[in-house]
Amino acid sequence: MTTSDTGYTGGMKSAQDLHKMANRLRGDVLEMVYRAQAGHVAGPLSSADLFAVLYFGDIVKLEPNTPGVKGSHTPGVYDKVILSCGHYCPVLYSALARAGYFPVEELKTFMQIGSRLPGHPEKRLTPGVEVSVGSLGQGVSVATGMALALKMKYGYLPQSETPRVYCVLSDGELQEGQVWEAFNFAVRRQLDNLIFILDRNRIQIENYISQLATYGEISGRLEAFGLYVLEIDGNDHQQIINSVGKAKQVMSEPVIIVAKTVGGKGVSFMENKPVWHDKVPSKEELLQALKELYG
Amino acid sequence: MDSDKYLIPEWRTAPFEAIRVGMGERLVKLGGEHNEVVVLTADLGESTKVRAFADNYPDRFFDVGVAEQNMIGVAVGLASEDFVPFASSYATFSPGRNWEQIRVSVCLSNANVKIIGSHAGVSAGKNGPSHHGTEDIALMRVLPNMVVLVPADTEQAKAIIEAVYNYEGPVYIRTTRPETPNFTKPLKFEIGKAYMYRSGKDVTICVCGIQVYDALIVAGELAKEGVECEVINVSSIKPLDAETILGSVKKTGRVVTIEDHQIIGGLGSAVAELLSEKLPTKIKRIGINNRFGLSGEWGDIYKVMGLDRASLKQAVIDYLHE
Numbered sequence: 001m002t003t004s005d006t007g008y009t010g011g012m013k014s015a016q017d018l019h020k021m022a023n024r025l026r027g028d029v030l031e032m033v034y035r036a037q038a039g040h041v042a043g044p045l046s047s048a049d050l051f052a053v054l055y056f057g058d059i060v061k062l063e064p065n066t067p068g069v070k071g072s073h074t075p076g077v078y079d080k081v082i083l084s085c086g087h088y089c090p091v092l093y094s095a096l097a098r099a100g101y102f103p104v105e106e107l108k109t110f111m112q113i114g115s116r117l118p119g120h121p122e123k124r125l126t127p128g129v130e131v132s133v134g135s136l137g138q139g140v141s142v143a144t145g146m147a148l149a150l151k152m153k154y155g156y157l158p159q160s161e162t163p164r165v166y167c168v169l170s171d172g173e174l175q176e177g178q179v180w181e182a183f184n185f186a187v188r189r190q191l192d193n194l195i196f197i198l199d200r201n202r203i204q205i206e207n208y209i210s211q212l213a214t215y216g217e218i219s220g221r222l223e224a225f226g227l228y229v230l231e232i233d234g235n236d237h238q239q240i241i242n243s244v245g246k247a248k249q250v251m252s253e254p255v256i257i258v259a260k261t262v263g264g265k266g267v268s269f270m271e272n273k274p275v276w277h278d279k280v281p282s283k284e285e286l287l288q289a290l291k292e293l294y295g
Numbered sequence: 296m297d298s299d300k301y302l303i304p305e306w307r308t309a310p311f312e313a314i315r316v317g318m319g320e321r322l323v324k325l326g327g328e329h330n331e332v333v334v335l336t337a338d339l340g341e342s343t344k345v346r347a348f349a350d351n352y353p354d355r356f357f358d359v360g361v362a363e364q365n366m367i368g369v370a371v372g373l374a375s376e377d378f379v380p381f382a383s384s385y386a387t388f389s390p391g392r393n394w395e396q397i398r399v400s401v402c403l404s405n406a407n408v409k410i411i412g413s414h415a416g417v418s419a420g421k422n423g424p425s426h427h428g429t430e431d432i433a434l435m436r437v438l439p440n441m442v443v444l445v446p447a448d449t450e451q452a453k454a455i456i457e458a459v460y461n462y463e464g465p466v467y468i469r470t471t472r473p474e475t476p477n478f479t480k481p482l483k484f485e486i487g488k489a490y491m492y493r494s495g496k497d498v499t500i501c502v503c504g505i506q507v508y509d510a511l512i513v514a515g516e517l518a519k520e521g522v523e524c525e526v527i528n529v530s531s532i533k534p535l536d537a538e539t540i541l542g543s544v545k546k547t548g549r550v551v552t553i554e555d556h557q558i559i560g561g562l563g564s565a566v567a568e569l570l571s572e573k574l575p576t577k578i579k580r581i582g583i584n585n586r587f588g589l590s591g592e593w594g595d596i597y598k599v600m601g602l603d604r605a606s607l608k609q610a611v612i613d614y615l616h617e
Contacts, residue, residue: 123375123404130375132403138396141365145372148357153376178396181365188360 022052028094042263044091046201084139085170086120101128137176143167147194172204187226201263234259309478317449319344386412386428416555417588424587433560447507454484489536495523579614
């Protein structure tokens with residue numbers, strides 16, 4: 001067991017640091033959306049804690065700041081992070097920039113002509129982006145194929161050392177049938193190097209998810225498909241770190257971390273309101289939000 | 296005679312073999328030559344003839360079950376780690392059912408994924424229109440980054456597999472169900488090149504797939520009646536060999552296209568688009584005209600739908616008399 005499996009971070013990334021980073025990502029998201037006058041808000045904000053842990057929690061073995069121009073063809077053994085719900089991309093771009101994949105200044109070009117940061121992620125355009133997404137469900141299958149490929153390439157390594165694929169998906173995305181096709185395949189192939197992280201923020205573009213789709217007890221459904229389910233508070237960094245540590249110890253089953261989050265997390269007037277799924281804040285709302293985030 | 300260059304000497308009595316069979320055999324050979332070649336199917340390994348790959352390389356064969364959308368995503372994931380996936384199903388399901396996965400996961404990522412659509416056209420026969428892939432060329436042709444190839448026989452299918460392996464990027468390969476003449480020589484295939492199988496001065500016939508052979512037979516019959524057809528095997532529908540086609544049409548001034556596919560969006564459209572921009576010419580497109588096929592023996596279906604040799608011959612004559 002490595003130290004990160006226990007949740008002990010050796011003082012390198014305290015929960016306080018991660019909290020600050022998550023709010024930094026949130027601030028970036030709001031500034032990007034405001035500047036572009038387009039983009040999504042609620043999901044990127046609800047998942048900011050997940051991205052803070054994935055990119056700054058010292059638990060994911062990321063390729064060190066290597067521009068992904070030639071795709072992900074890397075000689076070394078690294079983990080992969082796949083964002084499947086492409087509309088969350090502002091928070092991914094912010095995390096990538098702050099992790100050093102490209103200059104933070106470039107975040108200002110979000111959605112502009114000639115930018116490397118398009119409205120939904122595109123492979124071969126943005127450093128650190130592994131696959132083009134934007135149509136819901138597709139990244140889940142690609143992540144599954146990637147986990148299979150890594151098993152084929154590095155199956156000789158002990159399970160604890162096998163490179164892993166972390167795939168972030170949204171709960172609205174579960175309405176796509178392809179997601180369940182991918183789950184079936186991942187379970188059948190025993191892809192225990194595949195860790196799904198479900199941003200369970202309970203809202204989608206038109207409404208609360210419960211008003212549109214009957215998930216019932218979502219974890220039960222996922223379990224019935226054969227996934228190893230971990231339920232956590234997805235806005236609690238320590239719980240995220242602990243759950244990833246646990247997920248790495250699961251053998252022969254893909255894991256899904258059901259991260260219960262709050263849509264629009266961190267900004268009082270955005271929290272839990274479907275209207276903020278893709279609403280652009282006014283200047284006043286932006287300033288108020290940044291004040292709340294940065295204190 | 297160009298036929299000597301491309302056709303086996305005994306092409307008129309060539310042995311019959313299904314294109315899907317040749318494709319499957321060449322994939323097995325490719326798997327032996329390159330460890331990174333992997334094959335996927337969606338519960339149709341036997342009928343698309345990729346099962347032989349599984350028998351030889353079980354660790355590199357993935358039957359994903361009846362889930363064509365996921366099949367494409369898994370292929371993209373494998374390609375991103377430098378595997379070279381060939382994903383095989385019926386054309387009507389893949390690229391039919393999973394078109395949008397191919398659009399975003401494959402083409403927008405420019406992923407090195409090869410898609411084989413078998414049982415294309417109404418020649419798929421008895422299973423009926425739900426199983427006839429008659430729009431696949433149109434669906435793939437419209438996608439940026441996608442290459443579209445249609446082998447005319449087993450030998451060409453093998454050469455295409457080789458060429459496709461050596462090409463980095465998305466490719467769609469269309470194969471067919473029935474046993475048809477294996478009439479071409481084993482030659483290297485060049486993506487983007489059309490092959491002139493017979494030269495003639497009166498009319499250009501652009502044709503793809505199993506009907507290339509039919510076009511040659513029809514051209515032979517028409518020659519006896521004094522009509523010299525130039526028969527071009529347009530196996531590479533995208534990219535299209537503009538030079539060869541325009542060169543021929545400049546000479547003949549007349550052009551007929553033949554395909555077992557909707558004439559909307561298929562080979563006929565590709566040729567019409569080219570000619571209307573570069574060399575406006577009145578064109579006759581023979582194929583499936585805005586309708587579905589029907590169940591039956593494929594030879595009978597071809598007669599009903601005007602795709603058999605007698606109908607092709609008559610259509611060319613009618614066009615020349617217009």
